[in-house]
Amino acid sequence: MSSGRIHLFAALIALAPGFAAYAQQNTDDGWQLNSDSEQNSAQQQDDWGWEDDDWGIEETSATLPLHGFAELALGRRTDASPYHDALSLGDTRLRLETSYQWQEINFEAKAEGRYDAVLSDWQGRIRELSAQFSLGQQFDIKAGRQILTWGTGDYLFLNDLFPKDWQSFFAGREDEYLKAPSDAVKASGYFDWFNLDLVYSPEFDSDNYISGDYFSFFNPWAGGVIAPQPGFNAQQPSGDEWALRLFRNIEGKELALYAYDGYYKSPEALSPEGIPTFSALQAVGASIRMTLGSGLFNAEISRHRSKDDPTGDNPRIPNSQWRVLLGYEQELVTRLTGSVQFYLEHTQEHSALVANSPFVDWEAEQNRVVLTNRLTWRNRQDNLTLSFFGFYSPTDDDGYLRPALDYRVDDNWSMSAGMNLFFGKDEHSFFGQFKDNNNLYGRIRYSF
Secondary structure, eight states: OOHHHHHHHHHHHHTOHHHHHHHHHHOSTTSOOOOOOOSSGGGGOOTTSSOOOOOOOOOOOSSOOOEEEEEEEEEEESSOOSSSOSEEEEEEEEEEEEEEEETTEEEEEEEEEEEETTTTEEEEEEEEEEEEEEETTTEEEEEEEEOOOOOSOSSOOSSOOSOBBHHHHHHTOOGGGGBOOEEEEEEEEEOSSOEEEEEEESSOOOOBOOOSSSOOEEETTTTEEEOOSSOOOOBOOOOOEEEEEEEEEETTEEEEEEEEEEEOSSOOEEOTTSOEEOOEEEEEEEEEEEEETTEEEEEEEEEEEETTOTTSOOTTSOOOEEEEEEEEEEEEETTEEEEEEEEEEEETTHHHHHHHOSOGGGSOOSEEEEEEEEEEEEOTTSOEEEEEEEEEETTTTEEEEEEEEEEEOSSSEEEEEEEEEEEESOTTSTTGGGGGGOEEEEEEEEEO
């Protein structure tokens, strides 16, 4: 474990001596990160309309409460792949969750063991190991491994620059796995004119990016679609990350400003030696969410500044971008909700990129547009949910479809099924590169 993470967890352990042995036993480098997510933007709201962080203090219990679930998940490719076997998902998973109150500090722990039949590998993962407490009347602190999220997008992330798990997302695991944990300290402050969240990660936490072990992808430097076995490991930067959000609710309008200093979350750059890596990134942005007519409107903007290539003439490093999102959601008929989003990526210094690129025909358009649509229907008993989410890019002529079904049998048993379908005219486009990875999946879960 690096010195940055040692210092972070040492601070966490110091809060409660009785917690030290547990934390030390479960935070070594052998554990792997997984993801956590909300299914839609409404699940990200707190009392100010953003996130639901419960800072309430419960009475100390003599025994630790234990919850969790056991799950079996299987997935299969719809077509023969030249790169992988037919099995796209094969998880046998056990999750355990507990919490503990020591004086005015609340500890949370979530851990799981999983056998991955795709990789023929046993894996243990800590999903959360954190302590949260208040400093006076205006500050809350949460330290340790935790899920971090903000912004207004539905599956589109402009100012949410916390780690994601794209391999789980494309394989058909539960939506909560889209967002991966961070090892961080989060300070939240509440004031008359504004509220703030300040997040510090002593060591960079990357996405669980597409690396070839589960899914093939397009690599221009290799000249086409590849799937290295085992999946490649990108060169990690040795740096920390900062993220800031200022937010306020004004007459029902949820306003926020964002800032980030760190690195691109997926390895979109190449080192001088030709090794995939993460280039430095700064971002600033803003968002608004408000009622409009009979629905909910949201807008978000972000500027991503590429610190390692400000002039845009190095094809091995991503260019700076402006990103814009407009969204609207409303109930269409009883129990049927619909939403749409318009998303724009504007690449700056595009002419310099094209002038210096060794593969001009494969470079993205200066303005990339993505349209999304979500439909969600729930039955009267609220135990059956049918949903559809679609991405379509008119500029790239490609897309990604996610039909799904979720059925809750009773308080313990639930089942889910769905598909991940990619299409595209060109194999070098964002969604088109994954068209050999189409799959269907099913999951059955017992919760306790």
